[in-house]
Amino acid sequence: xxxxxxxxxxxxxxxxxxxxxxxxxxxxxxxxxxxxxxxxxxxxxxxxxxxxxxxxxxxxxxxxxxxxxxxxxxxxxxxxxxxxxxxxxxxxxxxxxxxxxxxxxxxxxxxxxxxxxxxxxxxxxxxxxxxxxxxxxxxxxxxxxxxxxxxxxxxxxxxxxxxxxxxxxxxxxxxxxxxxxxxxxxxxxxxxxxxxxxxxxxxxxxxxxxxxxxxxxxxxxxxxxxxxxxxxxxxxxxxxxxxxxxxxxxxxxxxxxxxxxxxxxxxxxxxxxxxxxxxxxxxxxxxxxxxxxxxxxxxxxxxxxxxxxxxxxxxxxxxxxxxxxxxxxxxxxxxxxxxxxxxxxxxxxxxxxxxxxxxxxxxxxxxxxxxxxxxxxxxxxxxxxxxxxxxx
Amino acid sequence: xxxxxxxxxxxxxxxxxxxxxxxxxxxxxxxxxxxxxxxxxxxxxxxxxxxxxxxxxxxxxxxxxxxxxxxxxxxxxxxxxxxxxxxxxxxxxxxxxxxxxxxxxxxxxxxxxxxxxxxxxxxxxxxxxxxxxxxxxxxxxxxxxxxxxxxxxxxxxxxxxxxxxxxxxxxxxxxxxxxxxxxxxxxxxxxxxxxxxxxxxxxxxxxxxxxxxxxxxxxxxxxxxxxxxxxxxxxxxxxxxxxxxxxxxxxxxxxxxxxxxxxxxxxxxxxxxxxxxxxxxxxxxxxxxxxxxxxxxxxxxxxxxxxxxxxxxxxxxxxxxxxxxxxxxxxxxxxxxxxxxxxxxxxxxxxxxxx
Numbered sequence: 001x002x003x004x005x006x007x008x009x010x011x012x013x014x015x016x017x018x019x020x021x022x023x024x025x026x027x028x029x030x031x032x033x034x035x036x037x038x039x040x041x042x043x044x045x046x047x048x049x050x051x052x053x054x055x056x057x058x059x060x061x062x063x064x065x066x067x068x069x070x071x072x073x074x075x076x077x078x079x080x081x082x083x084x085x086x087x088x089x090x091x092x093x094x095x096x097x098x099x100x101x102x103x104x105x106x107x108x109x110x111x112x113x114x115x116x117x118x119x120x121x122x123x124x125x126x127x128x129x130x131x132x133x134x135x136x137x138x139x140x141x142x143x144x145x146x147x148x149x150x151x152x153x154x155x156x157x158x159x160x161x162x163x164x165x166x167x168x169x170x171x172x173x174x175x176x177x178x179x180x181x182x183x184x185x186x187x188x189x190x191x192x193x194x195x196x197x198x199x200x201x202x203x204x205x206x207x208x209x210x211x212x213x214x215x216x217x218x219x220x221x222x223x224x225x226x227x228x229x230x231x232x233x234x235x236x237x238x239x240x241x242x243x244x245x246x247x248x249x250x251x252x253x254x255x256x257x258x259x260x261x262x263x264x265x266x267x268x269x270x271x272x273x274x275x276x277x278x279x280x281x282x283x284x285x286x287x288x289x290x291x292x293x294x295x296x297x298x299x300x301x302x303x304x305x306x307x308x309x310x311x312x313x314x315x316x317x318x319x320x321x322x323x324x325x326x327x328x329x330x331x332x333x334x335x336x337x338x339x340x341x342x343x344x345x346x347x348x349x350x351x352x353x354x355x356x357x358x359x360x361x362x363x364x365x366x367x368x369x370x371x372x373x374x375x376x377x378x379x380x381x382x383x384x385x386x387x388x389x390x391x392x
Numbered sequence: 393x394x395x396x397x398x399x400x401x402x403x404x405x406x407x408x409x410x411x412x413x414x415x416x417x418x419x420x421x422x423x424x425x426x427x428x429x430x431x432x433x434x435x436x437x438x439x440x441x442x443x444x445x446x447x448x449x450x451x452x453x454x455x456x457x458x459x460x461x462x463x464x465x466x467x468x469x470x471x472x473x474x475x476x477x478x479x480x481x482x483x484x485x486x487x488x489x490x491x492x493x494x495x496x497x498x499x500x501x502x503x504x505x506x507x508x509x510x511x512x513x514x515x516x517x518x519x520x521x522x523x524x525x526x527x528x529x530x531x532x533x534x535x536x537x538x539x540x541x542x543x544x545x546x547x548x549x550x551x552x553x554x555x556x557x558x559x560x561x562x563x564x565x566x567x568x569x570x571x572x573x574x575x576x577x578x579x580x581x582x583x584x585x586x587x588x589x590x591x592x593x594x595x596x597x598x599x600x601x602x603x604x605x606x607x608x609x610x611x612x613x614x615x616x617x618x619x620x621x622x623x624x625x626x627x628x629x630x631x632x633x634x635x636x637x638x639x640x641x642x643x644x645x646x647x648x649x650x651x652x653x654x655x656x657x658x659x660x661x662x663x664x665x666x667x668x669x670x671x672x673x674x675x676x677x678x679x680x681x682x683x684x685x686x687x688x689x690x691x692x693x694x695x696x697x698x699x700x701x702x703x704x705x706x707x708x709x710x711x712x713x714x715x716x717x718x719x720x721x722x723x724x725x726x727x728x729x730x731x732x733x734x735x736x737x738x739x740x741x742x743x744x745x746x747x
Contacts, residue, residue, distance in 0.1 A: 001665050010656070013729035047731015231729045358672075368733040371722055 007230030008046070016235040017051035024242050030056045031194055032241055033331055035179060036201035037064030037359025038229050044368035046231035056238065059193055059331040060364075062178055062286060063201055065143040065171075066094045066357035067329055070283045071317040073171055074100040077140055080169070080310055081106070081114035087310075088132060089169075090125035091140035093118045094357045097350060101317045122154035122168075129158070129166035138306045141168045146203040148172045148295065149268040152275040155297065155304050167306040170296055172276065175204050176212050177293030178284065182330065183220040193331040197241040199234070200226035202256055209264025210254045217250035228256040275301055283316065285353060286329030325352035328361050335362040342366055409433040414513040421507065421541030434517060435503075435537060438524035443500070443535035451500065451535035456559065461494035463487060464555040472515065472549050474590050476604030477681070479552055480519035484526035484534075485609050485681055486632070487554040492611040493628045493684065495566040495618060496558035498530060503537040503554050508547035519550060530609035532556070561615065563622040570626040571647035575715040576693035580613060580684045580700055581606065581708040583636055584664040587678035592667065603663050608682030613705045617686065620699045627687035630680065637676040637735045639685055640723045650718020653725040653735065657712045677738045687715060 024030060034040055040060045043049065049058065062068050078100055081089045089106070096106040096118060110116040115135075119125050122139055129137035141151040151168060158166040185192035200213055205226045213224045223244040227237035237255045244251060254260050275298055282294030297305040306312065319325065323345070324338035335341050335354070345351040347363055354360035358367075409429050419426040436444060443451040467483045477485075484501065491498040503523065507516065527534050534554075585606040592603065610630065617625065627647075631639040640651050660675045668675050682705065688696055693711055700706030713725075723735045 001662050001669075004665075004669065008728040010728050010730055017730075045727075045733060046729050047727045047733045048729070050731040051729065231727075231731075235729075367736045370734055371720055371724065371732075 004230070007228065007232045009232065012232055013051060013235060016232065016239055020051075020056065020235070020239050020242060021053045023239065023246065024053045024056055025246060026053075026055060028055065028245075029196075030242055030245060031059055031196045032056065032199060032238065033059040033061045033182070033193075033195045033197075034199040034227075034234070035061035035063045035175070036199075036204065037061075037067065037357065037361070037364075038202060039063075039199055039227065039234060040361050040364045041359055042229050042231060042234055044364040047368075048231055048234055049369075051235065052238070056242070059195060060328070060334075060361035061182070061198075061331060062284070062329040063144065063175065063204075064329075064354070064357050064359035064361075065147070065173065066092075066098060067325065067353040067360045068173065068178070068284045068286065069095075069098075069142055069171055069353070070285045071100050071319055072283065072314050074098055074106075075317055076307075076312045076314060077169060078104060078106055078109050078114075080138065080306070080312060081109055081116055084136065084310060085115075087136045087138055088115045088117055088128055089138050089140055090117050090119045090128055092120075092142065095140055095142060097356045098353045099320065099351060103320065103351070122150050126154055126157060126163065126166060129163050133165060136165050136167070136309075138310075139166070139168045140171070142171045144173060144175050144201070144204050145207045145272075148272050148276070149207065149265075152271045155275050155301050156271070158304055159301065164303075167304045167309050168297065169306040169312070170276070172295045173282065173284070174293050174295070175201060175208065176215065177290050178287060179213070180215060180219075181284075181287050181290045181293070183216060183222055185330075195222065195331070196245055197223040197225070199237050199241070200224045200252075202227060202229045202233075202259070205254075205256065205260040205264070207265050207268050209262050210252050210260055211262045212264065213252045217252060221250045223250045223253070225253045226256050226260050228258070274298065284329075285319070286326035320351045323352040325354045325362070328354050335365040338362070342370060409513060411513050411517045416507045416509055416511040416513065416516065416541055418509055418541050418543065421539055427539060430539065434513075434520055435539070438520045439503075439527065439534040439537075441533040441535065443533060444537075449536075453500065453535070458562075459560040461491055461496040461558045461560060462556070463490040463494075464553065465490060466551065466553045468548065468551050469590065470548055471590075471593055472519065474593055474605055476586075476589055477607035478519055478522050479550060480521075480523035481526040482607050482681060483552040483554045484523050484530060484532070485607050487556040488530045488532055488609040488611050489630045489681075489684070491556045491558035492609070492614040493566070493630050494558065494560065495564035495614070495625065495628060496560045497615065498532045498556055498558045498609075498611050500535045501527065501532055501554050501556045503534050503552060505537070505539045506547055506551040506553075507539065507541045508549050509541055509544040511549050516550065519552075523552075526609065530611055561618045561622070564618045564625060565623070566625050566628045568627055568629065568643050568646035569648075571643055571649050571651070571687045571715045572626070573649060573715050573717045574690050575626055575687050576690050576711055577640070577651060577653070577713040577715065578686045578688065578693065578697060578700070579631075579636065579659065579710055579712050580610070580686075580706045581682075582659045582661045582664065583631070583680060583683065584660060584668065584675035584678035586681040587635070588664045588667045590679075591671070603661065603667075606680055606682035608705055610682065610684050610705060613684065613700065613703050616699060616703055617696060621688060621692045621696045624689040624692040624696075625686060626689065627685070629685045631683060631685055632681060633679050634738060635675070635677045635679055636685065637674070637723065638737050640735075641737050643687065644718075644721045644723055647715070648721060650716045650721060651713055651723045652716045653713035653723065655725050655727050657710055659708045659710050676735055690714070
């Protein structure tokens with residue numbers, strides 16, 4: 001298939017793998033974070049780790065919108081539909097399966113009678129509002145910079161068409177703020193992870209542009225290479241990072257030149273700047289409270305802000321006991337370091353957000369790579385397909 | 393069909409069944425004359441065979457002293473008509489294939505219809521004719537049946553259940569627990585065609601493809617394979633719901649083995665790959681209705697492949713992997729770029745009702 005096969009070619013992949021093995025300095029470690037969950041997914045789906053020398057370590061970042069949403073925000077959505085029978089909550093599918101406080105999911109709320117609908121886009125939510133004029137439709141907006149412009153368009157359209165029964169529960173968050181929080185964490189803290197370089201997101205960078213990452217080399221002296229989502233993109237980006245580190249350079253480089261420019265998509269940026277405003281602070285699962293890291297609706301669009309319309313209140317909440325999602329999202333633990341991984345927590349019955357979304361590191365490990373750690377486990381502790389411990 | 397129908401044209405003028413603009417009504421399932429007309433003028437005419445024409449509540453036939461297989465399957469697909477087939481042909485193919493995957497020659501089917509009030513009789517006639525054609529093509533007879541009607545809103549046009557009985561082909565012994573390390577895994581053709589063809593018609597997934605469902609009866613292909621490699625066939629399965637991934641994961645569990653696939657060997661049509669890329673699906677998880685997976689002893693694999701490729705339904709057959717020892721009982725795949733990954737069952741929601 002054109003424009004896809006070229007980026008999955010086995011011969012070229014082996015060529016890049018040979019270059020990585022030849023150029024990676026055996027005397028040093030390369031701890032490289034793929035920030036975006038889409039990359040985590042690609043890495044495991046294509047078996048990229050099998051082609052890497054042992055001293056290149058991939059650290060999985062927090063770039064999974066479903067994963068980083070704190071339980072307190074999820075609880076807000078659930079309380080909203082439980083308290084307001086007139087509300088139809090329109091949400092992306094993954095959000096419905098993430099356990100909130102008391103391990104309750106939106107799917108359970110739906111089964112108990114709340115009106116929760118799975119939608120593919122904000123347009124579906126607008127359509128629901130049009131066809132249900134007697135109901136209040138609330139779009140559960142989540143995501144990084146990629147999904148923010150569509151939400152903004154939806155709000156503008158609702159205002160233009162005077163769609164009074166439509167509003168947005170806004171949870172859009174910002175990539176550079178989270179990257180800065182990870183790189184700025186105090187070194188030597190056992191709860192943080194040392195990172196030598198970052199593989200930058202594909203689609204987010206199409207919107208915000210490569211210049212948005214210049215603070216990484218400038219302030220933190222870490223190289224960034226923006227990469228496409230195909231396996232050859234990832235391998236090539238790793239090689240570019242290894243070369244920067246070998247040369248002692250720290251720059252923003254762009255491997256994904258077929259889609260990403262230095263300044264990004266100006267029209268989308270202007271739209272977002274018009275419709276949204278920066279929140280002073282926002283809590284992230286795993287990363288804690290990060291200043292100026294998320295968006296709320298601007299005053300001019302306040303009528304479409306569900307938090308305002310329904311006086312929704314944020315109450316911080318504790319995660320499931322033993323769930324290591326916070327540490328996994330910081331990159332300080334691997335999924336298999338969690339005692340619940342593949343035992344109590346599986347994609348069929350997830351306890352933590354990282355096991356729900358396809359972009360979550362735990363789901364990617366479980367779905368594509370669970371032989372990697374199991375192969376090393378002593379007999380008697382190996383896990384079967386459903387996560388059950390198998391006898392030797 | 394069940395029940396005494398007293399269809400004797402000389403004695404009674406059967407009321408016309410308006411197959412052009414009529415609809416299914418509650419009295420078509422009420423056991424009275426309307427039901428009899430429906431049975432006589434539609435079902436029996438289409439399925440016509442001596443056992444059905446016994447017109448009893450059951451069909452009586454002689455069974456040779458031989459291993460038999462029996463199966464049942466229900467069909468609730470939406471939409472009822474899709475490129476390459478409809479719920480009627482699917483209901484025959486599905487059950488014939490379940491029998492064939494037992495290494496059996498399909499003999500007789502039963503058909504149970506649950507009709508929704510208001511279903512156009514023209515649609516029902518089209519479905520029934522399609523079933524009759526599929527049965528003729530597969531060489532099976534539909535020998536008994538049942539019709540019920542539910543109120544409008546309580547069904548989805550028509551649901552069909554078919555049960556089947558078949559005779560095991562001499563010398564064939566296939567079962568999901570017989571795969572052993574070293575055995576080869578073959579597929580009879582391209583994967584994912586049915587699922588993508590049906591999904592392409594779905595509301596909300598509005599892209600059009602040239603793709604047709606692969607829905608077909610595989611008993612003819614199985615007969616040829618059995619004649620060539622009978623005792624060396626270990627496992628036969630049709631990868632329907634859940635696709636190749638679910639089927640081979642089940643076999644790995646049943647047999648206590650691992651299975652290693654080669655991504656480069658998988659036959660996938662470009663339009664199926666394109667649709668899957670767009671929808672974020674893996675063709676390995678997408679349903680097929682006219683493909684079979686066979687696991688056989690390694691030394692007959694090449695010969696079996698050549699035999700399959702000579703058949704119309706096996707033209708794109710390929711050797712896609714082999715059975716390995718694996719205490720984890722995983723299905724794995726060597727990817728295009730040479731890495732290794734698990735191929736899992738689907739965890740998430742499957743798209744609704746594709747069979």
